[in-house]
Amino acid sequence: QEQLIESGGGLVKPGDSLKLSCTPAERTASQFAMGWFRQAPGQEREFVAAITRLGDSNTVADGLRGRFTISRDNAKHTMYLQMDSLKSTDTAVYYCAAAPASYTSLYTEDRHYVYWGQGTQVTVSS
Secondary structure: OOOEEEEOOEEEOOOOOEEEEEEEOOOOHHHEEEEEEEEOOOOOOEEEEEEOOOOOOEEEOOOOEOOEEEEEEOOOOEEEEEEOOOOHHHOEEEEEEEEEOOOOOOOOOHHHOOEEEOOEEEEEOO
16 A cells, blocks of 8 residues: 655645645555645645646646646656745645556546545634
């Protein structure tokens, strides 16, 4: 069972930025299509962003585009989520996910993902 290690969450003020990281513990990240999801209290888990194995294509959820950026550095076996201009509505537990996939796979639905991180809390509050 692959373990995904997340980091970078925390408490920030509206308008601040945060950068989350996610690294597979056992295998090289380049084997996986990867993504970020989040879940706010009392709400369903929702898609945030996804990226292909080589990072040559990605997608960000409507409404987050322009503030959130997904990227990866396979040399460092790490995927990132850069979050700018944070709002209180971004408060949630953020999860990274990974799926063995083809080079062109880009998954926006959680049902495609096999491995999940433990989640990192992001709280945006003044």
